[in-house]
Amino acid sequence: MNKPTPAAVPAAFSRDIKTIVNAGLQRRHAAERRFRSYGLIAISLGLLFVVLMFANIIGKGYPAFWQTYVQVPISFDPAVIDPQGTRDPVAIESADYAALVRAGMRRMFPTVEGRTELRALYALVSSDATYELQRRIHQNPALIGSSQEIWLLASATVDTLVKGNIDRALDETERPIKDNQIGWVDKLQAAGKIEKQFNTILFSSGDSREPEQAGIRGALMGSFYTLLITFLLSFPIGVATAVYLEEFAPKNRWTDLIEVNINNLAAVPSIVFGLLGLAVFINFFDLPRSAPLVGGLVLSLMTLPVIIIAGRAALTSVPPSIREAALGMGASKLQMVGHHVLPLAMPGMLTGAIIGMARALGESAPLLMIGMVAFIVDVPKGIMDPATVLPVQIYLWSDLPERAFVERTSAAIMVLLAFMVLMNGLAIILRKRFERRW
Amino acid sequence: MSTTTIEIKTALDATLHSDTDADKRSSVEVTDYNNRQTVGKITVDHPKMVCRNVNVYYGAKQALKNVGIDIGINEVIAFIGPSGCGKSTFLRCLNRMNDTIVACRVAGQIKLDEDDIYDKSIDVVQLRARIGMVFQKPNPFPKSIYENVAYGPRIHGMVNTKAELDELVRASLERAGLLKEVEKRMNEPGTSLSGGQQQRLCIARAVAVNPEVILMDEPCSALDPIATAKIEELIDELRENYTIVIVTHSMQQAARVSQRTAYFHLGDLIEVGETDQIFTNPKHKLTEDYITGRFG
Ligand SMILES: Nc1ncnc2c1ncn2[C@@H]1O[C@H](COP(=O)(O)OP(=O)(O)OP(=O)(O)O)[C@@H](O)[C@H]1O
Ligand SMILES: [Mg+2]
Numbered sequence: 001m002n003k004p005t006p007a008a009v010p011a012a013f014s015r016d017i018k019t020i021v022n023a024g025l026q027r028r029h030a031a032e033r034r035f036r037s038y039g040l041i042a043i044s045l046g047l048l049f050v051v052l053m054f055a056n057i058i059g060k061g062y063p064a065f066w067q068t069y070v071q072v073p074i075s076f077d078p079a080v081i082d083p084q085g086t087r088d089p090v091a092i093e094s095a096d097y098a099a100l101v102r103a104g105m106r107r108m109f110p111t112v113e114g115r116t117e118l119r120a121l122y123a124l125v126s127s128d129a130t131y132e133l134q135r136r137i138h139q140n141p142a143l144i145g146s147s148q149e150i151w152l153l154a155s156a157t158v159d160t161l162v163k164g165n166i167d168r169a170l171d172e173t174e175r176p177i178k179d180n181q182i183g184w185v186d187k188l189q190a191a192g193k194i195e196k197q198f199n200t201i202l203f204s205s206g207d208s209r210e211p212e213q214a215g216i217r218g219a220l221m222g223s224f225y226t227l228l229i230t231f232l233l234s235f236p237i238g239v240a241t242a243v244y245l246e247e248f249a250p251k252n253r254w255t256d257l258i259e260v261n262i263n264n265l266a267a268v269p270s271i272v273f274g275l276l277g278l279a280v281f282i283n284f285f286d287l288p289r290s291a292p293l294v295g296g297l298v299l300s301l302m303t304l305p306v307i308i309i310a311g312r313a314a315l316t317s318v319p320p321s322i323r324e325a326a327l328g329m330g331a332s333k334l335q336m337v338g339h340h341v342l343p344l345a346m347p348g349m350l351t352g353a354i355i356g357m358a359r360a361l362g363e364s365a366p367l368l369m370i371g372m373v374a375f376i377v378d379v380p381k382g383i384m385d386p387a388t389v390l391p392v393q394i395y396l397w398s399d400l401p402e403r404a405f406v407e408r409t410s411a412a413i414m415v416l417l418a419f420m421v422l423m424n425g426l427a428i429i430l431r432k433r434f435e436r437r438w
Numbered sequence: 439m440s441t442t443t444i445e446i447k448t449a450l451d452a453t454l455h456s457d458t459d460a461d462k463r464s465s466v467e468v469t470d471y472n473n474r475q476t477v478g479k480i481t482v483d484h485p486k487m488v489c490r491n492v493n494v495y496y497g498a499k500q501a502l503k504n505v506g507i508d509i510g511i512n513e514v515i516a517f518i519g520p521s522g523c524g525k526s527t528f529l530r531c532l533n534r535m536n537d538t539i540v541a542c543r544v545a546g547q548i549k550l551d552e553d554d555i556y557d558k559s560i561d562v563v564q565l566r567a568r569i570g571m572v573f574q575k576p577n578p579f580p581k582s583i584y585e586n587v588a589y590g591p592r593i594h595g596m597v598n599t600k601a602e603l604d605e606l607v608r609a610s611l612e613r614a615g616l617l618k619e620v621e622k623r624m625n626e627p628g629t630s631l632s633g634g635q636q637q638r639l640c641i642a643r644a645v646a647v648n649p650e651v652i653l654m655d656e657p658c659s660a661l662d663p664i665a666t667a668k669i670e671e672l673i674d675e676l677r678e679n680y681t682i683v684i685v686t687h688s689m690q691q692a693a694r695v696s697q698r699t700a701y702f703h704l705g706d707l708i709e710v711g712e713t714d715q716i717f718t719n720p721k722h723k724l725t726e727d728y729i730t731g732r733f734g
Pocket of ligand 1: 496501519520521522523524525526527528539541
């Protein structure tokens, strides 16, 4: 056999590799060091901004978790609550509890006289105080006739003053609280009759015009129902679509077109989905405005492409050897997918879904379009009730000038961020938990 | 891939042009390089599978040309040949695993007993239950050892009770020579086994559905000599109950485990014969070159 003539030895082969490499070594290491320091700088900058943001939000928002209460001596006068003495619940319900509150305030400051003065005094407690007394009597009618020291919700201005957010040096006309009111609050404080308690109202009530009575429960429930609809719709449809496209669909021009469209949909600005929802679900299908059902439908449209793309990525990452093993055993295609591929892809799919849901949770623009921006006091009880969502609530509150609302805006942001972190944490846990070696 | 092909071609050209060299070592009957007709006897007395005129294309590229061969009942037949010659392709035709490759097209006739396996009336699910497969890289499911073996019987509905299934799993592991090693750890993941054990688990998994034919594509290429020896021993035992087709790169292995051997070269089935005869007295020059280590 003829041996092929060997190629000429390249000149580079005759040089000493050691000296060549050593000559360039320093340059290589320097480049590496430079690259690392760039990375460190970038990360530190990023961290700095995150810390700044959190410090700002938490600094502003944490006082909102505490609310000022005033202890008022209330006598549940039967002559006011139940003049007829019938103990008829309906009559008791509609009694003049405001009079009880006013009497209690006068009892603490007997010297105050005159209409304006008295009105200023009564303004120290929130209008919620009246309902508080009503609630107590409703729960325990035996209170009628007794006298009690009761912690009543202070008005938002008093709360702001107590939290030190009102400049006492300002002229009386320039601040929301008058000199005489400041004097009373100081006296109450000295007597230990003013106290800050954990703000349960923030978590138990819906929106309100009175900042001290405004809570995020309505928005939270709205977000919950909206996301529930979003998840129930987008997860099964998204997973089914991903499985079909990845495992069953023939690879032709149509599926290519669909794929391109899905990728493009994922990049469509969310407000466009809002307009679509307005046109289709509300104007055409006549679904109610402001309803979590419509919000969920709109957010599903937005989340679907994300879930499909994540799902397909998760499916392709399942090694082909597992598919071959299943098919080689005589499993049908559906069995192969159902028994082996899908379980292995599930963590990735769930991660994608949760990240999509976290995005949907933070979305406000498309929901503005479908009327979820209305002022709604009642906590929604279902998917058809008018509702708003957490980010929209934040947007609404951020528009209001009262200091107490500024505080609540930040508090609501904190709650929203907490849920985001929770959801992303869940995604990480799921991934770690179900990740399998193969 | 393409480099291998080119190397082979150069080697071939080189040989073709040096007549003196070639003449020295070849006897008269040996078929010339240019002849791509299969030499040797492709038929057997009791065939399990009969393949005729099998042509396989990947898109426009033809990977197998006019392959015809019988596979006998309860025999071990080895497919050998240089890399890229189409051994795996042919093996995957036998249980229609090529169906999963979109570009792949198979023409010709392959029969399992009396059924044409590419006939419309034949369902691949049924076919693959009858023809099991063991892959080059051990690929147990990421499930427990027990579940791995129980999977086939489960999906095909072979057993009715848990006790029956237990028995079947144990018997299959026994046949794959793995029972002793895993008896105590049936619920551990199949992937926690060693490479050789994993491959025997895959054999047990294939055996569990009681197939008629078992296809093995280089089952030992990822294993050390001891694990390889175990599997070779196993193949010899399995022959009693099954027909086995094995693709291998090791000629020693082919010589040790098989009764018949088929040599493939660049998409052609060059030579078929008794293993002894192929390795001691090949009838085609290409076969001779390959087994004497001239290339491949
Ligand atoms: N999925 C595929 N698509 C296109 N061509 C393929 C595909 N699979 C194999 N081929 C081609 O078909 C030819 C035969 O490949 P095959 O895998 O059957 O070779 P082989 O004999 O098994 O080689 P090896 O010993 O390296 O495994 C090769 O030229 C290969 O490039
Ligand atoms: Mg191969």
